[in-house]
Amino acid sequence: MHPTRERYAAGRGYLAACTMGLPADVTRAAVRRDLESWSIGAASGVDYSVIHDRARGHAATLLGRHASEIATGSQVSVFAGLVAASAPTGAEIVCVDGDFSSVVGPFLARGDLRVRHVPLAELAGAITDRTWLVSYSLVQSATGEVADAASIASAARAAGALVLVDTTQATGWMPTDSLDADVVICHAYKWLSAPRGAAFAAFSPRAIDELTPHAAGWYSGTDPWASCYGPELHLAADAQRFGVSPAWHAWVGAAAALELAASLDMTEVRSHDVGLANAFRERLGLGASDSAIVAWPDADGSALASLGAAGITASGRAGRARVAFHVWNDEEDVELTAGALGLGRRRATVSAPH
Template sequence: MHHLRDRYAAGAGYLAACTLGLPADVTRDAVARDLERWASGTATAADYSAAVEGARGHAATLLGTTPDRIATGSQVSVFTGLAAASAPAGAEVLCVDGDFSSVVAPFLARGDLRVRHVPLDALADEITPSTWLVSYSLVQSATGEVADEASVTAAARDAGALTLVDTTQATGWMPTDRVTGDLVVCHPYKWIGAPRGAAFTAFSDRAIAELTPHTAGWYSGDDPWASCYGPELHLAAGARRFEVSPAWHAWVGADAALGFAASLDMEAVRRHDLDLANAFRARLGLEPSDSAIVTWPDRTGCDLGALTAAGIVASGRAGRARVAFHLWNTEEDVVRAADAVTAGAAAAPLSPRG
């Protein structure tokens, strides 16, 4: 992974891929070229459509599916909202207690669904024949915990339940080409460093058949340029029926970013990121983990403050300090961050972490 660090203009001390990723050189250059074309009046809708289709293919590679099963969109919550809007009244939706709002809130907003929240490690066991859908993040935003996707999927299939899996905190640092779900949702602005506003979802045959495309518009037909006007309803046969009109400039960057990510050996990326994360955990006296996100209790915010004061870009979520290690990080980042936290704790011994 050492050869990839030069692909980023910054990165030293940046431990926030789980909040906002950094663009690789190809992404930065693509966005810059697009700005020039737009400003000069030479940008075309056809070129933007080609970027969307390129990104669709790369997204399919990263999620281990085919392009016809990929729907492009804008945000995770929009796809979750489609599932929520399609749920039968009174249906049970099973969520993880403390999961990211985008995979929970649309179901709560319906008002007539039975939404149950359970601990992550109990998710598979809590699925019953009355469960209509299981909605969860593959990697938890607040804690970095990695779900046992295989067990959840198997239990859901046995119970006849649909599954919605958000891989936003996973795709880009770990392989997700074998993740199975009726909706596998991803917003690649974190670990892949794409612009915000370019999300995508892989749909199963069952999801395509059973969900209603409530956001149908001119881009939800097989040929968007032939479905610009009514009075007919133009719906693609596959996942495209769930698409919304793309944010063109975002997708130019997303095409480059997703192509770069799809070219990487994602298992090697996972090993690199985990080696750094676990080296950091060891320095803090934490147990090793299978996540590139490291979090620990920091209710007073002292540890996050110490990291920030040391020039480390980190984050805090749900009363926990949070750091992430990715392609641009090195062992030096491990040492700098760990020294900042331990020095801060030594300077304020009465400020507990737990």
């Protein structure tokens, strides 16, 4: 059992951190205090800014960056959209075939970019001197596959290409503090267990210099409270220029959730989560993996239905059943899930996800 298990009000049979996390005690308390403060008219925009800045610092810790390299927003696709809007006409973007739409859609929507999709294992080799940007998720949402970030970064640097990485399915269960990337985007409502509506992104010096802050607003200045009115353009010199006005109530919960996550040893969390995932993979007859997500073919949805009938919260994606193991889970969850699928303690043969 992970030492933080008791901080969650629920968790038994909840295998859906890859869909939505569960709030820890500190997050629940912060949101309740905020609701009470707001309801009696004691909430303050200035106080929210202080909380937001604290959250920004914790986000920086999780990504291994300085707070000045972090911008905050609401969704992954918005940050990816800023990058897409900065791409020169005809630029080549290399993506993963079947990746989550938030890191693909903004580039396709332009209509004047050359977007190529390749299998994850071939991503590094697909980067050429013609590539302007490679955009991918560190952990694939549909399959749980973990990308070889070092090889991808090496190939991109050799070609002079920019690198965009979405860590929404990674940050919170594995270390993401040493990625070589120009833009690292994460939404905090999954493995980090923050309220939905709190996302953050790290920008390299090159990205800050070359990308245009198309969503510039009052929170894009060094001092947001002095950036409220025109006619001047108020832009921070650092990554805050890409930030947007924060959803205050979401960031109250996010500050508490990110502080807790930043205090954990992510190597230990990964060992716990992947250990449980591999124990379940063994029960399915699948080989060991380096992911906390387990996905297997379930075209007719029967496996997902069996899990739901047994009170197991799981998810289905791209014709697969999908479960995720996190800090609130333990070996009993492996047994319950295997039992729900009729596996018992016997190994079954299931074709590997592809």
